[in-house]
Amino acid sequence: MTARAIVELEAGPRTPQDVEAFFKGREFPIVEGKEISFVYRGGAEAVHLKHWVFGLPSSQSLTRIDGTEVWHLTLALPANSRVEYKLEVVREGNGQWMRDPLNPNAAHDPFGANSVAHGLGYAVPPWIHHDPAAKPGKLDEITFDSKTFGRRGLGVYVPARFSRKRRYPLLVVHDGHDYLRYASLGNILDNLMHRLEVADAIVVLTSSPDRLLEYADHERHARFIVEDLVPFVERVFPVEARPQSRCLMGASFGAVASLSTAIRYPGVFGRLLLQSGSFAFTDIGDRNHRGPLFDPVVAFMNRFRADPTPISERVFVSCGMYESLIYENRSLVPLLLSTGMDVRYVEARDGHNWENWRDRLREGLSWLMPGPFLHVYE
Amino acid sequence: MAPTVVLLGPQGDAPDVGKVLAELGIRGRVGLVSAGYQAEEADDGALRAAMAVPMFSLRLHARAIEVFAHDLEFAAAYQARQLQLRNLQSFYRIRLDKMDEAARMISVRYVEPELLAQEDDESVDALRRLDASHVRRCAEVHTGFDARWQPGDRPSIAKHREALRAELGNCEALVITGGHVASLLNRLVLFDALGLVHGKPVIAWSAGAMALTDRIVLFHDYPPYGSDIAQVLDAGLGLAPGLVVLPDPRRRIRIDNREGISRFARRVRPATCVALDHGARVVVERGVVTRAHALRLDISGDVEQAWSGASP
CATH class of the missing domain: 2.60.40.10 (Immunoglobulins)
Structure with a gap:
């Protein structure tokens, strides 16, 4: 019509x-x-x-x-x-x-x-916009010398109610600066922490100069995150050093990097947020139709699919129904569940894009790193 | 002697606690526990104005910080206990979710309705057993901790209790605000605040009201992650026994979900489920509800809009 x-x-x-x-x-x-x-x-x-x-x-x-x-x-x-x-x-x-x-x-x-x-019924979530009632956290750009990649820059978000006397959970965000620019991450953190839906947390934004290489199950990248970045942050900021208080997240290849890091270092990140992961695999043969860029991902996913093991406690997976990766993401969920991990999977009628990832952040972060909203009765 | 307890709904921008104090004939000094507000404990200016009586803030949150800063051995043990309780809560939650899932799976089987009804009762009973087991396991942690660390005998805590006893001796009532229910409960217990009131009236709202019951249930039908099942946090202080208090139902409860209301009321029976909206009031004297104006959630799934306190 x-x-x-x-x-x-x-x-x-x-x-x-x-x-x-x-x-x-x-x-x-x-x-x-x-x-x-x-x-x-x-x-x-x-x-x-x-x-x-x-x-x-x-x-x-x-x-x-x-x-x-x-x-x-x-x-x-x-x-x-x-x-x-x-x-x-x-x-x-x-x-x-x-x-x-x-x-x-x-x-x-x-x-x-x-x-x-x-489409009919879709509304831009109100919690992505600046809320004057929500005190903003503080975002700084810092550099640190990593053993693996040398000097790297990081964005570090500390919550509005930050106090040196407290210890905070840690959220590490792959492509964090893009999340900030294209997925309103700053406003979202301010708002969801203000509403007590997400725990006050230290949020570290990491961005790679060569993400398609480093994020595709690269051993050095996992080492950088776990052996360089996390210990550095734990030295400098008051973060809770336990798996339940560490969350690693990313979208697309960033989700592959998150899963790959968690598999290489099981038990370090007790929380994973995987958005529209490029989790290409094959059921037979070792070449996926997506091209050579995906070859290391295919090899990695095929290995994990053959022998899935628990690598975290809670995993939130989201994907858009209008993405070509929907099949790969749907296929991942039963595999993760089979290991005993607590898994939540959400689909949306959206594509492989930043605003899809933005719109799922409330649901994902509040489940993985819940704030005290369930305990607070004013 | 069990004190008269008055449970109120959220106070918000139009507090009625002052009116309640006046009705109780309290014109003198009252003690205020606002530890549920945690770091904002001292922001009590609006409350002072609303209560319109002289007020002494017990500052339990600040006192706890002082204790932990000076008694490091105790602080470390306390922190370890809290971690243990958090872990227990998390394991209980996993079991709860799976039990809820099992109940839903059974409820859609193609069998006679009578058998489904029996199985539904069994599912609710399973939740009741799990809730009871969780409360018992929490109690074991508390008992073990108290036996090992004797908080009341530690000088760092005893001095605060003594100071509070003296101050509360000059108060006519104790008022407990809402806020973070676990934090509030912990501070009330740490300083034995209710043991110090000696039969004087206790007025509490929201989280404060929850803490005074014998079982604290956390609930939210609209959590940001989609859906959730109510969960028991721990035993409360038992001044208002036989009640499960659910503050702020308009924001937190799917009142039109008859099946959900029924399951929840059956799960916590014989306790009476009372939802406390703004303006609600439940008066408990000698452990029995004598007057009320609140919502009552019934095992039939009905919500009694103007429950007067009469036994259901």
């Missing part, structure tokens, strides 16, 4: 005034029930919707309404979906990818920005 407004415009008479009236005061894309209509206005030879929803054709053509420069495409979008997309506008044979000029919603990532479509 095409949006009612588009049907009416198509019905004519399609005068310039009708076209103006169609655009005036309307939000785009148009969401009607479970259908979403993308609209582009402008001269072009063709317009294509480009998105990253695994399971749908990644490029779909918009149709021009005769006699106008209005292009449209309607898709069925299940409730609570969130989709990132671009439009490809073809002029003189050249396609140009752009954000949807009619849609102010954008999501940023290290590669730029995409437009965002919100």
